[in-house]
Amino acid sequence: MTPAPETRDAYDQALFARFVDGEQDAFKELYDFYERPLMLYCRHMLTTPQETQDVFQETWLRVIRIRTRKETVERFRAMLFTIARNVAINHLRDRQSNRPISLTAIDVENNRALSTGGGFDEMEDLINRAMKRLPETQREAFIMHSMLGYTFQEIAEMQGITMTGAKTRAFRARCYLRTLLSNWLGLAEEEADEHIATRSMKQQSRSYKSEGE
Amino acid sequence: MKTGDLITSYLDNEMSPEQEREFLLSVAASDSLRLALKSHVMLDRIVTRQAQQVQVPGAIRDNIFAQMSASVAATPHAGPAGRAASHFDAGTIAAKSAGSIGQSILKMGRGAIVMAMTACGFATGYYVHSQLPEMQRDGVVAPTVQQTAPAVTTPSAEDIVPGVLPAPSSATHQQQSAPSRSGRSIGTISAASVRTARSAGSTVPTTSGNRTGSIADEPSSKPSGGTDTPMQSQKLHPSATPSSVEPNPLDPPASSHAPTVTSGAPSSSESQPASVSATGTIRNSNGSDQHMAPKEDPK
Numbered sequence: 456m457t458p459a460p461e462t463r464d465a466y467d468q469a470l471f472a473r474f475v476d477g478e479q480d481a482f483k484e485l486y487d488f489y490e491r492p493l494m495l496y497c498r499h500m501l502t503t504p505q506e507t508q509d510v511f512q513e514t515w516l517r518v519i520r521i522r523t524r525k526e527t528v529e530r531f532r533a534m535l536f537t538i539a540r541n542v543a544i545n546h547l548r549d550r551q552s553n554r555p556i557s558l559t560a561i562d563v564e565n566n567r568a569l570s571t572g573g574g575f576d577e578m579e580d581l582i583n584r585a586m587k588r589l590p591e592t593q594r595e596a597f598i599m600h601s602m603l604g605y606t607f608q609e610i611a612e613m614q615g616i617t618m619t620g621a622k623t624r625a626f627r628a629r630c631y632l633r634t635l636l637s638n639w640l641g642l643a644e645e646e647a648d649e650h651i652a653t654r655s656m657k658q659q660s661r662s663y664k665s666e667g668e
Numbered sequence: 669m670k671t672g673d674l675i676t677s678y679l680d681n682e683m684s685p686e687q688e689r690e691f692l693l694s695v696a697a698s699d700s701l702r703l704a705l706k707s708h709v710m711l712d713r714i715v716t717r718q719a720q721q722v723q724v725p726g727a728i729r730d731n732i733f734a735q736m737s738a739s740v741a742a743t744p745h746a747g748p749a750g751r752a753a754s755h756f757d758a759g760t761i762a763a764k765s766a767g768s769i770g771q772s773i774l775k776m777g778r779g780a781i782v783m784a785m786t787a788c789g790f791a792t793g794y795y796v797h798s799q800l801p802e803m804q805r806d807g808v809v810a811p812t813v814q815q816t817a818p819a820v821t822t823p824s825a826e827d828i829v830p831g832v833l834p835a836p837s838s839a840t841h842q843q844q845s846a847p848s849r850s851g852r853s854i855g856t857i858s859a860a861s862v863r864t865a866r867s868a869g870s871t872v873p874t875t876s877g878n879r880t881g882s883i884a885d886e887p888s889s890k891p892s893g894g895t896d897t898p899m900q901s902q903k904l905h906p907s908a909t910p911s912s913v914e915p916n917p918l919d920p921p922a923s924s925h926a927p928t929v930t931s932g933a934p935s936s937s938e939s940q941p942a943s944v945s946a947t948g949t950i951r952n953s954n955g956s957d958q959h960m961a962p963k964e965d966p967k
Contacts (some may be wrong), residue, residue, distance in 0.1 A: 477740050477743070479736065482736050486732070486733075491719070491723075492719075493721045494722050494723075494724050495718065495719055495722045498722065508725065508728055511724070512728050512731060512732060515732045516732065516735055519732075519735055519736050521737050522737060522739060523742075523743060528876075542691070561899050566916050575713075575714075578710060579714045579717065579718070582714050583718075601712070602715050602719050608821065626672060629672065629708075629711070633672065633704060633707045633708050634707075634709055636707035636710055636711055637700075637703045637706075637707040640703055640706055640710070641703050651895075660709055
C-alpha cells in the first residue's frame with residue numbers, strides 16, 4: 456500500500472528503521488520506490504551512462520553502510536538525494552580535473568542546427584543536451600523540482616541555500632531550456648510558415664497559369 | 669512580471685480570473701508569448717516522458733541487493749524486529765528444507781548421542797583410573813612408581829656410540845613392555861650429550877635436570893652390567909628403597925645433583941628418584957660409590 460505523499464517521510468522513516476533492524480523487505484520497498492527517481496537524477500546530473508550507474512550504485516551502497524551505524528533517519532528521501540548529490544559532485548570534480556567542460560556555454564545555434572525539422576524525439580534530445588550545459592546547481596534544482604516534484608523548501612535544505620535561491624536556480628534553468636525550445640519551435644514555425652507561404656505561392660502561380668490558359 | 673512568471677502562474681492556477689483573461693489575450697496577441705507558453709508545455713511533457721522512460725539495469729540491482737544481504741547477514745540481530753525477522757527466516761528455511769519438527773528431533777538426537785559418548789568416555793576414564801592401583805598390584809599393568817626409578821645405570825661416555833641405541837641386557841617383565849621408549853630416551857640423550865660434549869670440547873652439557881627427569885619418568889633399560897639386578901628386585905617391590913645409583917659421567921658433579929634431586933623429589937622413598945640412594949650414595953659407572961652428604965641423616 457503506497458502512502459499518501461504528505462505521509463511519505465514518516466513511512467520512509469519507519470521502513471528504514473525496519474531495515475536497520477535487519478528486514479530486507481523494508482529495503483526492497485524503499486529501493487523500488489526511489490529507484491527510478493534516483494536514476495533519473497543521476498542520469499541528468501552526469502554525462503555518461505557508466506558514470507550514471509556508478510553514482511547510482513554508490514549511493515545505495517552508502518545507504519546500506521548507514522544501516523550498520525544504526526543511525527536514525529528522519530527524512531530518507533532527503534538523505535538519499537543528498538548522498539547522490541555528494542557522490543555526483545565528486546564524480547564531476549574528478550571528470551572536470553581530467554577533461555574540463557564549459558558548463559555555461561550556450562550553443563544555441565549548434566542545437567538549432569542539430570534539431571531543425573525534427574519531431575518530439577529530437578526535441579527531447581535537444582533538451583537533454585541543453586541540460587548538460589546548465590550549471591550544476593541550476594540543473595539540480597530544475598531536476599528536483601520539475602522531474603522529481605520536490606518543493607523549493609526541500610531543495611533549499613538539500614543544497615544548503617535559501618528557498619528563494621533554490622527557486623531562482625530552478626527558474627533560470629527553466630528559462631534557458633524554454634528559450635532554447637522556443638527558438639527551436641520558432642524556427643519550426645518559421646519553416647512551417649515558409650512552407651505554407653511557398654505552398655500558397657505555388658498554388659497561386661498554378662491558379663494564375665490556369666487562368667492564363 | 670516576466671514571461672516565465674506569467675506562464676508559471678497561469679499553469680499553476682495562481683492567477684485570478686481577471687489576470688488569466690488578460691494573459692490569454694496577450695498570448696493571442698503576441699507570437700513570442702505564445703511560443704514561450706508552448707515551449708513551457710513541451711518542456712514539461714519532455715520531463716514527464718523522461719521520468720517514465722528511465723530504467724535501471726538488472727545487474728546493478730542484483731549487485732546492490734547482494735551487498736544489502738551481506739550487510740544484513742553480517743549484523744542480523746540489530747534490534748528486536750531484526751531478531752523477529754531472523755527467527756522467521758530460520759523457521760521458513762527449516763520448513764522449506766525438511767520440516768521443522770524433523771529437523772529439531774534430528775538435532776536433539778545428535779546432541780544426545782554426543783553427550784552420551786562424552787559421558788561414556790568420562791565413565792571409562794574414571795573406572796580405569798580407579799582400578800589402576802589394583803591392576804598394578806596384580807601385575808597386569810606396570811606400576812607407575814616402578815617406572816620412575818629404572819635408570820640405575822646409564823651408559824658412560826665411552827660405552828655410548830653416537831647414534832646407536834644401547835641394548836637392554838636383563839629385561840624384566842615391566843621393562844620388556846616398553847623397551848623402545850627407554851632405549852630411545854637414553855640413547856638419544858646420551859648421544860646428543862656426547863656429540864655436544866665432543867663438539868664443545870671440555871664443556872659438559874647441562875642436561876642434568878632434564879636427564880634426571882627423563883630417567884625418573886620413563887622406564888629405562890639397563891645397557892650394561894649386572895649391577896642393576898638388585899635394583900630390579902627392589903623395583904618390583906615399591907616399598908623397597910633403591911640402594912645404589914650409577915650416574916652418567918656426563919652429568920655434572922654429584923654435588924650439583926643433590927639440590928635438584930632433593931628439592932624435586934617427594935619425601936617418600938617410594939617416589940624418590942633411583943639415582944640417589946637413601947644414604948645419599950651415588951654409584952658411579954666404575955662401581956665406586958660416591959658419597960653425598962645428605963642434608964638430613966635419618967639416624
